[in-house]
Amino acid sequence: MTEYETILVETRGRVGWITLNRPEALNALNTQTMTDVVAAASLFDADDAIGAIVLTGSERAFAAGADIKEMESKSGLEMFMGDHFGDWARFAAVRTPVIAAVSGYALGGGCELAMMCDIILAADSAKFGQPEINLGVIPGMGGSQRLIRAVGYYKAAELILSGRMMDAAEAERSGLVSRVVPAAELLDEAAKLADGIAAKSLPALYAAKATLDAAMEVPLAEGLRLERHVFASLFDTADQKEGMAAFREKRPPAFQGR
Ligand code: CO8
Numbered sequence: 001m002t003e004y005e006t007i008l009v010e011t012r013g014r015v016g017w018i019t020l021n022r023p024e025a026l027n028a029l030n031t032q033t034m035t036d037v038v039a040a041a042s043l044f045d046a047d048d049a050i051g052a053i054v055l056t057g058s059e060r061a062f063a064a065g066a067d068i069k070e071m072e073s074k075s076g077l078e079m080f081m082g083d084h085f086g087d088w089a090r091f092a093a094v095r096t097p098v099i100a101a102v103s104g105y106a107l108g109g110g111c112e113l114a115m116m117c118d119i120i121l122a123a124d125s126a127k128f129g130q131p132e133i134n135l136g137v138i139p140g141m142g143g144s145q146r147l148i149r150a151v152g153y154y155k156a157a158e159l160i161l162s163g164r165m166m167d168a169a170e171a172e173r174s175g176l177v178s179r180v181v182p183a184a185e186l187l188d189e190a191a192k193l194a195d196g197i198a199a200k201s202l203p204a205l206y207a208a209k210a211t212l213d214a215a216m217e218v219p220l221a222e223g224l225r226l227e228r229h230v231f232a233s234l235f236d237t238a239d240q241k242e243g244m245a246a247f248r249e250k251r252p253p254a255f256q257g258r
Contacts, residue, residue: 002043004036014198015191016044016096020057026064027057029109031085033067038090045094048257051198051205053094054190055117056101059183062126063110068135085109088141092116095206097197101190102126103183107165112141115150118209120176121190122168123183128176129165149216150176201239202257207231 002009008019018040020027027033037055044050057063066085074084091113100106100117106128114120114128122128130143138144139160147156151174159166171177181189197205207230215223234240239255246253 002039004040006030006033007036007040009040011044011050012191013195014049014051015194016040016047016050016053018044018053018055020055020063023058023060025067025069026061026105027110028064028067028069029085029113030067030070034085034087034091038087041091041094041096041098045096048202050096051200051202051257052194053096053098054101054194055098055113056187056190057103057110059103059123059125061104061110062100062102062106063113064105065108065110065131066141085141088113088116092142095209097205097209099190099194099197101186102128102177103186108132108139108143109141112139112143112146115142115146115176118212119178119193120171121186121193122171122177122180123186124168124180125183126168126171126177126180127165128168128171129163130160131163131165133161134163147176150174199255201234201237201243201253201255203237203239204234204243207234 006020006022008021010017018037020033022028022033041053044053098117099119099121100114101121102114103123103125104127106114106126108131111128111130130139130147132138144160147159155174158164168177168180172180211227211230214226238258242255243253
């Protein structure tokens, strides 16, 4: 089992769980956290026995941002040449569906990390925001791009320019969060959702995620073309035959991931 410094990692059934674990810093994301999360997510992603990943934090904080104390003294050249935090792109690129289970603060890089996931489930205690403007900087892990796609230009502009936090209800109304649940039920709800997803056909999950990702980037006609090709390609899987036979035979499908 790989050793990690800043996260806890566990496999439960077909779900890989990653828990950010720097309580002394409200799970602020330093370079080691990035290394740990990317390594753990990559291992889960390479494992066909894993059909979903849950990323969570503590009750008080999902993550209160990038680690300000680690960044404070760096020069622009150091940030640029060190590609500081660039490796998070590898986390965003995992093919396995990832659920962010957010309780407490998801600020700055914490909000941006949640937005690298496919689904954001929030406790009613969750608080989202991009407060970088208060530090004399701007979002640097995707916030200025992904938040607009999630909540629209004007809401994103208000949040990024003012640094204001929004609560879970506002985040749900805005479309950032798929569902808000009582804080005490967050992990159970995340487990239920993840177990359900992980029981589906793995090739279909990868395909669905790939087309969802493409929708964020490509023009409609190109996205529709991709969707048609990917849809057709799934008819070469045993899982498609099983899924449709199970429907006809009125029984639950038993997917094999091929
Ligand atoms: N970095 C480092 N340490 C932190 C951070 C952080 N982001 N957030 C909290 N901590 C530490 C505090 O310093 C404190 O440590 P100590 O006890 O040693 O003083 C401990 O966590 C507890 O925090 P507080 O005492 O402040 O707790 P409160 O309950 O009073 O306040 C808040 C909670 C409101 C969340 C407050 O801690 C806060 O405002 N934190 C900073 C939030 C923030 O500004 N986040 C954005 C950071 S910048 C960023 O994310 C940029 C991302 C892009 C980087 C890309 C690089 C290329």
